[in-house]
Amino acid sequence: MHFQWLTAQLPTDEMLATVVMDASRDTESGDRAVAARWSELRRSLDRQGITREMAAVLEEQALKPTRASGPHGRLIVASAEGIVMDRLLLFPPRKDEAVLSVGPDVFALAREADDTVRYLLAVVDRTGSDITLYDSTSGAVGGQPHRESVEGGHDVLNKIRGGGLSHKRIESRVEDSWERNAEAVAGELDRIVGERRPDLVVITGDLRAVALVQGALGAQAKDITEHVSGGARNNGVNGSFEARVDDAVEAFRVKRRSTAVERFQQELGRGAMAVTGIDRVIDALRKSQVEELVISDAVAGPVSSLAETKVWVGDKPLELSMHRDEIRKLSSGDARARRADLALGTAAAQQDAGITIVYGDAVDLTDGIGALLRWDPAKPSGVVDNG
Known part of the structure:
Protein backbone atom coordinates (compact mmCIF):
# COMPACT_ATOMS: atom_id res chain seq x y z
CA MET A 1 0.00 0.00 0.00
CA HIS A 2 1.48 3.31 -1.06
CA PHE A 3 1.55 6.19 1.38
CA GLN A 4 3.17 9.06 -0.55
CA TRP A 5 0.49 11.38 0.87
CA LEU A 6 2.22 10.88 4.25
CA THR A 7 5.88 10.70 3.24
CA ALA A 8 5.52 13.72 0.94
CA GLN A 9 4.84 15.87 4.01
CA LEU A 10 8.22 15.09 5.57
CA PRO A 11 11.84 15.95 4.80
CA THR A 12 13.97 12.88 4.09
CA ASP A 13 17.44 14.34 4.62
CA GLU A 14 16.95 16.11 7.97
CA MET A 15 17.20 14.85 11.54
CA LEU A 16 13.66 14.01 12.66
CA ALA A 17 12.16 12.73 15.90
CA THR A 18 9.30 10.27 15.36
CA VAL A 19 7.13 9.61 18.43
CA VAL A 20 4.46 6.89 18.61
CA MET A 21 2.56 6.88 21.89
CA ASP A 22 -0.65 5.98 23.67
CA ALA A 23 -2.60 9.24 23.84
CA SER A 24 -5.72 7.89 25.59
CA ARG A 25 -7.12 10.16 28.31
CA ASP A 26 -10.36 8.41 29.28
CA THR A 27 -9.70 8.15 33.01
CA GLU A 28 -9.44 10.86 35.66
CA SER A 29 -5.69 10.32 35.72
CA GLY A 30 -5.46 10.49 31.92
CA ASP A 31 -3.35 13.66 31.81
CA ARG A 32 -0.90 12.26 34.34
CA ALA A 33 -0.67 8.98 32.43
CA VAL A 34 0.16 10.77 29.18
CA ALA A 35 2.73 12.93 30.98
CA ALA A 36 4.37 9.81 32.44
CA ARG A 37 4.52 8.16 29.02
CA TRP A 38 6.08 11.28 27.55
CA SER A 39 8.71 11.39 30.31
CA GLU A 40 9.87 7.90 29.35
CA LEU A 41 10.02 8.90 25.69
CA ARG A 42 11.92 12.07 26.53
CA ARG A 43 14.57 10.07 28.36
CA SER A 44 14.91 7.79 25.32
CA LEU A 45 15.32 10.78 23.01
CA ASP A 46 17.89 12.34 25.34
CA ARG A 47 19.95 9.15 25.12
CA GLN A 48 19.73 9.36 21.32
CA GLY A 49 21.08 12.93 21.34
CA ILE A 50 18.02 15.12 20.70
CA THR A 51 18.54 18.85 21.08
CA ARG A 52 16.85 20.66 23.94
CA GLU A 53 14.95 22.85 21.49
CA MET A 54 13.49 19.92 19.53
CA ALA A 55 12.63 18.08 22.76
CA ALA A 56 10.84 21.13 24.15
CA VAL A 57 8.73 21.51 20.99
CA LEU A 58 7.84 17.82 21.09
CA GLU A 59 6.95 17.95 24.77
CA GLU A 60 4.58 20.87 24.31
CA GLN A 61 2.85 19.04 21.47
CA ALA A 62 2.71 15.62 23.12
CA LEU A 63 1.06 17.01 26.25
CA LYS A 64 -1.70 18.81 24.33
CA PRO A 65 -4.99 16.85 24.48
CA THR A 66 -6.11 15.33 21.18
CA ARG A 67 -9.82 15.79 22.11
CA ALA A 68 -10.42 12.27 20.74
CA SER A 69 -12.45 9.85 22.86
CA GLY A 70 -11.70 6.22 23.65
CA PRO A 71 -8.37 4.42 23.40
CA HIS A 72 -6.20 5.81 20.62
CA GLY A 73 -2.62 6.48 19.67
CA ARG A 74 -0.68 9.42 18.34
CA LEU A 75 2.11 9.82 15.78
CA ILE A 76 4.15 13.01 16.09
CA VAL A 77 7.13 13.97 13.92
CA ALA A 78 9.34 16.96 14.68
CA SER A 79 12.30 18.57 12.91
CA ALA A 80 14.66 21.32 14.01
CA GLU A 81 12.08 23.76 12.59
CA GLY A 82 9.17 22.45 14.69
CA ILE A 83 6.28 19.96 14.44
CA VAL A 84 5.87 18.62 10.91
CA MET A 85 3.21 15.95 11.56
CA ASP A 86 0.73 15.10 14.32
CA ARG A 87 -1.81 12.38 13.55
CA LEU A 88 -4.22 10.19 15.47
CA LEU A 89 -3.85 6.39 15.39
CA LEU A 90 -6.91 4.14 15.55
CA PHE A 91 -5.38 2.07 18.34
CA PRO A 92 -2.79 2.72 21.07
CA PRO A 93 0.57 1.15 20.21
CA ARG A 94 1.63 -2.01 22.02
CA LYS A 95 4.61 -0.05 23.26
CA ASP A 96 5.46 3.64 23.07
CA GLU A 97 8.58 4.52 21.09
CA ALA A 98 10.60 7.59 20.12
CA VAL A 99 13.20 7.46 17.35
CA LEU A 100 15.73 10.14 16.35
CA SER A 101 17.03 9.55 12.84
CA VAL A 102 17.74 11.12 9.47
CA GLY A 103 14.31 11.06 7.87
CA PRO A 104 11.18 9.63 9.48
CA ASP A 105 10.56 6.18 10.96
CA VAL A 106 8.96 4.84 7.78
CA PHE A 107 7.48 1.73 9.40
CA ALA A 108 5.65 4.01 11.87
CA LEU A 109 4.21 5.92 8.90
CA ALA A 110 3.22 2.62 7.28
CA ARG A 111 1.34 1.67 10.44
CA GLU A 112 -0.57 4.96 10.27
CA ALA A 113 -1.26 4.53 6.55
CA ASP A 114 -2.48 0.96 7.15
CA ASP A 115 -5.01 2.27 9.68
CA THR A 116 -6.10 5.15 7.49
CA VAL A 117 -8.55 5.16 4.61
CA ARG A 118 -8.81 8.56 2.95
CA TYR A 119 -12.35 8.67 1.62
CA LEU A 120 -14.53 11.17 -0.15
CA LEU A 121 -18.16 11.31 1.01
CA ALA A 122 -20.54 12.69 -1.62
CA VAL A 123 -24.13 13.25 -0.46
CA VAL A 124 -26.15 13.98 -3.60
CA ASP A 125 -29.62 15.09 -4.56
CA ARG A 126 -31.04 16.30 -7.84
CA THR A 127 -29.69 19.83 -7.39
CA GLY A 128 -26.08 19.04 -6.44
CA SER A 129 -23.91 17.55 -3.73
CA ASP A 130 -22.13 18.13 -0.43
CA ILE A 131 -18.63 16.67 -0.63
CA THR A 132 -16.28 15.97 2.30
CA LEU A 133 -12.79 14.44 2.30
CA TYR A 134 -12.15 12.41 5.45
CA ASP A 135 -9.37 10.39 7.03
CA SER A 136 -10.88 7.36 8.74
CA THR A 137 -8.55 7.92 11.73
CA SER A 138 -9.81 11.53 12.08
CA GLY A 139 -6.52 12.56 10.47
CA ALA A 140 -4.32 15.34 11.72
CA VAL A 141 -4.78 16.30 15.37
CA GLY A 142 -6.78 19.51 15.39
CA GLY A 143 -7.34 19.29 11.65
CA GLN A 144 -10.67 19.64 9.85
CA PRO A 145 -12.00 17.63 6.90
CA HIS A 146 -12.08 19.34 3.51
CA ARG A 147 -15.68 20.27 2.64
CA GLU A 148 -17.37 21.85 -0.36
CA SER A 149 -20.76 21.95 -2.06
CA VAL A 150 -21.63 21.70 -5.74
CA GLU A 151 -24.87 23.13 -7.14
CA GLY A 152 -25.77 22.13 -10.66
CA GLY A 153 -27.54 25.34 -11.65
CA HIS A 154 -30.30 23.58 -13.58
CA ASP A 155 -33.55 24.23 -11.74
CA VAL A 156 -36.37 22.47 -13.63
CA LEU A 157 -36.43 19.67 -11.07
CA ASN A 158 -39.95 18.40 -10.45
CA LYS A 159 -42.14 16.36 -12.76
CA ILE A 160 -45.86 17.18 -12.93
CA ARG A 161 -48.98 15.10 -13.30
CA GLY A 162 -50.98 15.25 -16.46
CA GLY A 163 -50.53 14.44 -20.11
CA GLY A 164 -50.10 15.86 -23.57
CA LEU A 165 -47.19 17.48 -25.34
CA SER A 166 -46.69 20.17 -22.72
CA HIS A 167 -46.38 17.55 -20.00
CA LYS A 168 -43.85 15.58 -22.06
CA ARG A 169 -41.78 18.69 -22.77
CA ILE A 170 -41.63 19.53 -19.06
CA GLU A 171 -40.72 15.94 -18.19
CA SER A 172 -37.94 16.08 -20.76
CA ARG A 173 -36.63 19.38 -19.31
CA VAL A 174 -36.72 17.89 -15.79
CA GLU A 175 -34.77 14.83 -16.87
CA ASP A 176 -32.29 17.09 -18.66
CA SER A 177 -31.86 19.23 -15.52
CA TRP A 178 -31.18 16.16 -13.39
CA GLU A 179 -28.60 14.91 -15.87
CA ARG A 180 -26.84 18.27 -16.19
CA ASN A 181 -26.68 18.66 -12.40
CA ALA A 182 -25.34 15.11 -12.07
CA GLU A 183 -22.68 15.86 -14.68
CA ALA A 184 -21.60 18.94 -12.68
CA VAL A 185 -21.28 16.85 -9.51
CA ALA A 186 -19.44 14.07 -11.33
CA GLY A 187 -17.05 16.56 -12.87
CA GLU A 188 -16.19 17.97 -9.45
CA LEU A 189 -15.71 14.48 -8.00
CA ASP A 190 -13.42 13.60 -10.90
CA ARG A 191 -11.38 16.74 -10.23
CA ILE A 192 -11.04 16.07 -6.50
CA VAL A 193 -10.14 12.42 -7.05
CA GLY A 194 -7.44 13.46 -9.52
CA GLU A 195 -6.00 16.10 -7.22
CA ARG A 196 -6.46 14.60 -3.75
CA ARG A 197 -6.10 10.89 -4.54
CA PRO A 198 -8.58 9.46 -2.00
CA ASP A 199 -8.61 5.69 -1.51
CA LEU A 200 -12.39 5.46 -1.70
CA VAL A 201 -15.41 7.50 -2.79
CA VAL A 202 -18.61 6.88 -0.79
CA ILE A 203 -21.73 8.17 -2.54
CA THR A 204 -25.17 8.41 -0.94
CA GLY A 205 -28.42 10.34 -1.19
CA ASP A 206 -31.31 10.45 -3.66
CA LEU A 207 -31.22 7.14 -5.54
CA ARG A 208 -31.96 8.64 -8.96
CA ALA A 209 -29.28 11.31 -8.47
CA VAL A 210 -26.79 8.69 -7.24
CA ALA A 211 -27.33 6.60 -10.37
CA LEU A 212 -26.93 9.62 -12.66
CA VAL A 213 -23.73 10.79 -10.92
CA GLN A 214 -22.22 7.31 -10.99
CA GLY A 215 -23.01 7.04 -14.68
CA ALA A 216 -21.27 10.34 -15.41
CA LEU A 217 -18.07 9.64 -13.43
CA GLY A 218 -14.76 9.18 -15.17
CA ALA A 219 -13.00 5.82 -14.98
CA GLN A 220 -10.61 6.76 -12.17
CA ALA A 221 -13.36 7.89 -9.79
CA LYS A 222 -15.84 5.19 -10.86
CA ASP A 223 -13.36 2.42 -10.03
CA ILE A 224 -13.15 3.50 -6.37
CA THR A 225 -16.79 4.51 -5.78
CA GLU A 226 -19.04 2.61 -3.37
CA HIS A 227 -22.76 3.35 -2.88
CA VAL A 228 -23.90 3.39 0.76
CA SER A 229 -27.62 3.95 1.31
CA GLY A 230 -29.18 6.12 4.00
CA GLY A 231 -27.54 9.53 3.66
CA ALA A 232 -29.32 12.72 2.64
CA ARG A 233 -28.39 16.39 2.21
CA ASN A 234 -29.42 18.68 5.09
CA ASN A 235 -30.49 15.66 7.12
CA GLY A 236 -28.11 16.05 10.08
CA VAL A 237 -26.12 13.26 11.70
CA ASN A 238 -27.58 9.79 11.18
CA GLY A 239 -26.04 7.15 13.44
CA SER A 240 -27.11 4.15 11.38
CA PHE A 241 -25.75 5.75 8.19
CA GLU A 242 -22.43 6.54 9.89
CA ALA A 243 -22.21 2.88 10.96
CA ARG A 244 -22.73 1.78 7.36
CA VAL A 245 -19.98 4.15 6.20
CA ASP A 246 -17.66 2.74 8.89
CA ASP A 247 -18.44 -0.76 7.63
CA ALA A 248 -17.64 0.26 4.05
CA VAL A 249 -14.35 1.84 5.13
CA GLU A 250 -13.34 -1.24 7.15
CA ALA A 251 -14.25 -3.53 4.24
CA PHE A 252 -12.02 -1.44 1.98
CA ARG A 253 -9.18 -1.60 4.53
CA VAL A 254 -9.40 -5.39 4.74
CA LYS A 255 -9.65 -5.79 0.95
Missing part, protein backbone atom coordinates in the same frame (compact mmCIF):
# COMPACT_ATOMS: atom_id res chain seq x y z
CA ARG A 256 -6.65 -3.51 0.36
CA ARG A 257 -4.52 -5.56 2.72
CA SER A 258 -5.71 -8.98 1.50
CA THR A 259 -5.18 -8.07 -2.16
CA ALA A 260 -1.48 -7.38 -1.57
CA VAL A 261 -1.04 -10.46 0.63
CA GLU A 262 -2.73 -12.78 -1.89
CA ARG A 263 -0.59 -11.43 -4.71
CA PHE A 264 2.55 -11.88 -2.61
CA GLN A 265 1.63 -15.49 -1.82
CA GLN A 266 0.94 -16.26 -5.49
CA GLU A 267 4.24 -14.79 -6.65
CA LEU A 268 6.19 -16.46 -3.85
CA GLY A 269 4.60 -19.79 -4.79
CA ARG A 270 5.69 -19.30 -8.39
CA GLY A 271 9.21 -18.47 -7.21
CA ALA A 272 9.27 -15.41 -9.45
CA MET A 273 8.19 -11.90 -8.45
CA ALA A 274 8.46 -12.18 -4.67
CA VAL A 275 11.14 -12.91 -2.09
CA THR A 276 11.22 -13.35 1.68
CA GLY A 277 13.94 -13.06 4.32
CA ILE A 278 16.00 -10.03 5.25
CA ASP A 279 19.00 -10.89 3.04
CA ARG A 280 16.93 -11.30 -0.12
CA VAL A 281 14.81 -8.23 0.65
CA ILE A 282 17.93 -6.10 1.18
CA ASP A 283 19.30 -7.31 -2.15
CA ALA A 284 16.04 -6.33 -3.89
CA LEU A 285 15.93 -2.94 -2.17
CA ARG A 286 19.49 -2.21 -3.20
CA LYS A 287 18.51 -2.80 -6.84
CA SER A 288 15.38 -0.56 -6.60
CA GLN A 289 13.44 -3.71 -7.40
CA VAL A 290 10.81 -3.57 -4.63
CA GLU A 291 7.23 -2.65 -5.49
CA GLU A 292 5.76 -3.54 -2.09
CA LEU A 293 7.30 -4.56 1.22
CA VAL A 294 5.22 -7.13 3.10
CA ILE A 295 6.01 -7.07 6.82
CA SER A 296 4.62 -8.81 9.88
CA ASP A 297 2.83 -6.92 12.62
CA ALA A 298 5.88 -7.52 14.85
CA VAL A 299 8.27 -6.05 12.29
CA ALA A 300 6.04 -2.99 11.85
CA GLY A 301 6.34 -2.31 15.58
CA PRO A 302 6.56 -0.38 17.68
CA VAL A 303 9.01 -1.63 18.80
CA SER A 304 10.02 -3.46 15.59
CA SER A 305 11.31 -7.00 16.00
CA LEU A 306 14.11 -5.89 13.62
CA ALA A 307 15.15 -3.00 15.89
CA GLU A 308 17.97 -5.06 17.42
CA THR A 309 19.22 -6.26 14.03
CA LYS A 310 21.90 -4.05 12.51
CA VAL A 311 22.58 -3.51 8.83
CA TRP A 312 25.44 -1.58 7.27
CA VAL A 313 24.63 1.54 5.27
CA GLY A 314 26.58 3.99 3.16
CA ASP A 315 25.97 7.59 2.15
CA LYS A 316 22.83 6.85 0.12
CA PRO A 317 19.61 5.11 1.23
CA LEU A 318 20.04 2.19 -1.19
CA GLU A 319 23.60 1.49 -0.08
CA LEU A 320 22.78 -1.17 2.49
CA SER A 321 23.99 -4.66 3.30
CA MET A 322 24.28 -7.19 6.08
CA HIS A 323 28.05 -7.09 5.47
CA ARG A 324 30.32 -4.11 6.17
CA ASP A 325 32.84 -4.99 3.46
CA GLU A 326 30.12 -4.90 0.82
CA ILE A 327 29.26 -1.29 1.72
CA ARG A 328 32.90 -0.33 1.29
CA LYS A 329 32.61 -1.52 -2.31
CA LEU A 330 29.25 0.18 -2.91
CA SER A 331 29.83 3.55 -1.25
CA SER A 332 32.46 6.27 -1.35
CA GLY A 333 31.66 7.07 2.29
CA ASP A 334 32.21 5.18 5.50
CA ALA A 335 30.04 2.19 6.35
CA ARG A 336 27.99 2.64 9.51
CA ALA A 337 25.59 0.42 11.40
CA ARG A 338 21.89 1.28 11.51
CA ARG A 339 18.76 -0.34 12.90
CA ALA A 340 17.44 -2.72 10.25
CA ASP A 341 13.84 -1.50 10.49
CA LEU A 342 14.87 2.12 9.93
CA ALA A 343 17.28 1.31 7.10
CA LEU A 344 14.84 -0.93 5.23
CA GLY A 345 11.99 1.55 5.67
CA THR A 346 14.10 4.40 4.33
CA ALA A 347 15.20 2.36 1.33
CA ALA A 348 11.59 1.40 0.57
CA ALA A 349 10.44 5.03 0.69
CA GLN A 350 13.38 6.07 -1.50
CA GLN A 351 12.15 3.83 -4.33
CA ASP A 352 8.47 4.70 -3.78
CA ALA A 353 7.61 1.18 -2.63
CA GLY A 354 4.43 0.47 -0.72
CA ILE A 355 4.29 -1.33 2.62
CA THR A 356 1.63 -3.86 3.62
CA ILE A 357 1.37 -5.10 7.20
CA VAL A 358 0.34 -8.74 7.73
CA TYR A 359 -1.54 -9.70 10.88
CA GLY A 360 -1.59 -13.15 12.42
CA ASP A 361 -0.33 -16.10 10.40
CA ALA A 362 -1.88 -15.07 7.08
CA VAL A 363 1.45 -15.66 5.30
CA ASP A 364 4.75 -17.25 6.25
CA LEU A 365 7.44 -14.56 6.21
CA THR A 366 11.08 -15.42 6.89
CA ASP A 367 12.43 -12.86 9.38
CA GLY A 368 8.96 -11.30 9.26
CA ILE A 369 9.65 -9.57 5.95
CA GLY A 370 9.14 -10.10 2.23
CA ALA A 371 8.84 -8.11 -0.96
CA LEU A 372 6.81 -8.03 -4.15
CA LEU A 373 9.16 -7.18 -7.01
CA ARG A 374 8.81 -4.78 -9.91
CA TRP A 375 10.51 -7.18 -12.33
CA ASP A 376 11.58 -10.81 -12.40
CA PRO A 377 15.23 -11.15 -11.33
CA ALA A 378 15.59 -14.14 -13.65
CA LYS A 379 14.94 -11.87 -16.65
CA PRO A 380 16.71 -8.75 -17.94
CA SER A 381 15.51 -5.53 -16.29
CA GLY A 382 12.49 -4.07 -18.05
CA VAL A 383 11.28 -7.31 -19.66
CA VAL A 384 7.55 -7.68 -19.04
CA ASP A 385 5.96 -11.10 -18.61
CA ASN A 386 2.64 -11.06 -20.44
CA GLY A 387 1.97 -14.72 -19.77
